[in-house]
Amino acid sequence: MESEIVTKDYDDLCSLPDLNEKTLLENLRNRFKQEKIYTYVGSILIVINPFKFLPIYNPKYVKMYDNHQLGKLEPHIYAVADVAYHAMLQRRKNQCIVISGESGSGKTQSTNFLIHHLTALSQKGFVSGVEQIILGAGPVLEVRLK
Structure with a gap:
């Protein structure tokens, strides 16, 4: 076994x-x-920083993860962003994604990938002004707990 x-x-x-x-x-x-840096633990996503760019952040992946149930495709940061985005639209309530980790673990890069996916989804015309709202939240996203 x-x-x-x-x-x-x-x-x-x-x-x-x-x-x-x-x-x-x-x-x-x-x-x-x-080079599978994403792994689920239920609905939680574990990311291992590869310290290099992987070709898994392009329009093909944005489209592939659009409106898919978590766990139906390979784990990906876009899947988490997509679930939050569509829950926000369906429930008409704010959603929250928590990114946590040690210094150098890739939190800022993960945040950038989330924002990229959310803005790509918002440009489909579902929600106007989402990009500006997300980008305006940047300083809040960088809060460090001591």
Whole structure:
């Protein structure tokens, strides 16, 4: 059973047959080696900073993740942004995405990718002025807890 855990790739850690620190870290390591930097834990997205640009942030991916249920496609920051955006439209209530991590973990870059996806969605004509609202929230997004 252990060899299956090491070789099989789980895009949601909740799916691991034996969830413990070793299997969790091994799965993340295996995914990272394949340049799969995103992994779910249920509806939470874990990101491992690759410290390089990956070609997974373009209009093709914006379109691919548009209006898809979380977990139906490979984990991606666009999926999280998309779920929040469409929940905001359907429920007519503000949504919140929390980005947390150590210094240098890629929080600012993740925020930029979220904003990119949200502005791309807003340009489809659903909500006017969303881009300015999101960009105006920049200083709030950079709050550091001490």
